[in-house]
Amino acid sequence: MMLIAMGWISVLLLAGGIALDRAMTSMVTRNFDEQLGYMLTGMIGSAEIGPDGEVFFNRPLGDQRFLEPNSGLYWQISGKGHEDFPSRSLWDRSLKVPMDHVDDQPHIYDSQQFSGEPLRMMERSIILPGSNTVWWFAVAESRKELDEQIGRIRTILINSFLVLGFGLVLMAALQSWYGLSPLRRVRLAIARMRTAGANRVTDPLPVEVQPLVEEINALLAHNDKQAAEARTHAGNLAHALKTPLTVVLNAAQAKEPDLAETVQRETQVMRRQVEHHLARARAVGRRGAGQARTALWDSTESVIRAVERLYQDTRFDMDGRRNALVAIERQDLDDILGNLIENAAKYGGGSVFVTIQPDKGGSLVNIWIEDDGMGIPEKDRERIFDRGARLDSGKPGTGLGLAIVRDVVEIYGGRVELAESEDLGGLLVKLALPKAAE
Structure with missing residues (x-):
């Protein structure tokens, strides 16, 4: 029973852990993506076309990490026929933005274009006022912080569910031990009854198992009754056969001339007695069958x-x-x-x-x-x-x-x-x- 309980607890905790992990991971990722979306919106809102037809920002972006080389937070503006306009944090690198499509809405995806630094990228295609060029605005951030957050969440979930599972198994074991204690007392009472030669369970037992004890006592009473009936039938049959057997034995010892008739007559008496007791035995057996x-x-x-x-x-x-x-x-x-x-x-x-x-x-x-x-x-x-x-x-x-x-x-x-x-x-x-x- 405990193995079944442990199995069910493990299955339920595993299913619950997977569902909770997916929910928490999705929530953390969504918050991460929302921050990228705020940055992308800020880039688009600050972008203008200069006299030379190139893009510039009319105000600097607020995050200081865009100014620090290889900081893990990057942006870039690209347009066909124009040089890329990257953040200083890119330094000597550039974001590879596919320009073979147009994204009217922000498009987010994971990228492995920087060796050893997986990125989370968001991009969008925009035609700025005063220009006929389709510009691709892209902002990217290293997944390191996101993956660390997900890792911390998973560690907390695993530890929490391990503690919860251990607690549930412990509680199930204690509940089983406590819940089955009345049955153990019944077993001990039956053992004492057998060793003491009693025919009833008389020990004071919890009310939870009292119906079981009553059924056991009823079964014992039924068995005692059947055993008493069997002893009675055997005694009656032995007594009924004793007289005709004695008559046959005396006639044989005396060598009486009508011995054959005596044997036949007394055999008929014995046969009737046997049939009578067999009929009773069959009725008792059928009654006990159901x-x-x-x-x-x-x-x-x-x-x-x-x-x-x-x-x-x-x-x-x-x-x-x-x-x-x-x-x-x-x-x-x-x-x-x-x-x-x-x-x-x-x-x-x-x-x-x-x-x-x-x-x-x-x-x-x-x-x-x-x-x-x-x-x-x-x-x-x-x-x-x-x-x-x-x-x-x-x-x-x-x-x-x-x-x-x-x-x-x-x-x-x-x-x-x-x-x-x-x-x-x-x-x-x-x-x-x-x-x-x-």
Whole structure:
């Protein structure tokens, strides 16, 4: 992060320095050129044509450097067919003024005509009163002073921007150090939590990182809950398998004649127990994978079409909200509805009615599944959810269906209850599932 900050600071300072250098250089050069312009205007204003047709000044120019040989400030007046009229500062030299053009306005440029003395020149073409000759007025000054000023400005800019850059990098480092200090405290708190065997971050931390700490504690609580559920499932599975294994072992040791039947029967029991716990484990895994969104009406229609093939004499009806969405995986929803609707068709009298209605302003979607069968006595409605519980042993089944349904529904934060159907007179299953975010 600091390398990125240093890179951006360097780029911005470089861009700003170049822009400021150009602006300052342009300003100094413009001031220098304005001084040359004042001198050129003064030359033109003082120039007249003498009786001999040559140019002369009616008053001396004000700058003393024009009188000092090789002073660095020069002027010259040139005209075709006339001798050059130079300043004394030129001494034995003369300015090379191109006379192949006419400049109505001052023309300024750099010149290298004097060895070791670069010049800044300004010239203009003028026809003086009383003469038909085009005269070229030129004033030149050594760039030494201008270049020195530009050099001083650049030195100041470089030093200033170096100090500014160092200060900005230092401030960025201090800001990063200070700004990340709460995260370092969080890291130390997590390290202490790990070494101390705690399961929560309880150290007092700055308010800036409190939301992060709350999320960490929530994640730890979620992991603890999943670990506890996994231990519970493993213990339940081990306990459920212990009895059939003991029965098989005792039958084998006693060499009972019906050993084969015993093994088959107890193996079926073990298989059902394994399927039950696998269904719970899959539901827990899907719940932890993320927020699901499933269209309830589509899933219910699909389940009813499948059950209709098995119970062709049963009438199935649906009503309610077609666009209801629930926060549950499609496969788990199909398993829940399939179990409940198939039970309604199996134990009912030929009619099954499904109603879908979300809570108004609530967080659940209600699914009512009614049939016209014998129903379940109120005293047995809670017991029927126990593993292996069956009230009608005359029909095929394992007694694990409703137990799995309740476990999976509760894993997703829903609930399932049994009641008596007022319309059909049979069993009413009240299923409530969490509503998905729209």
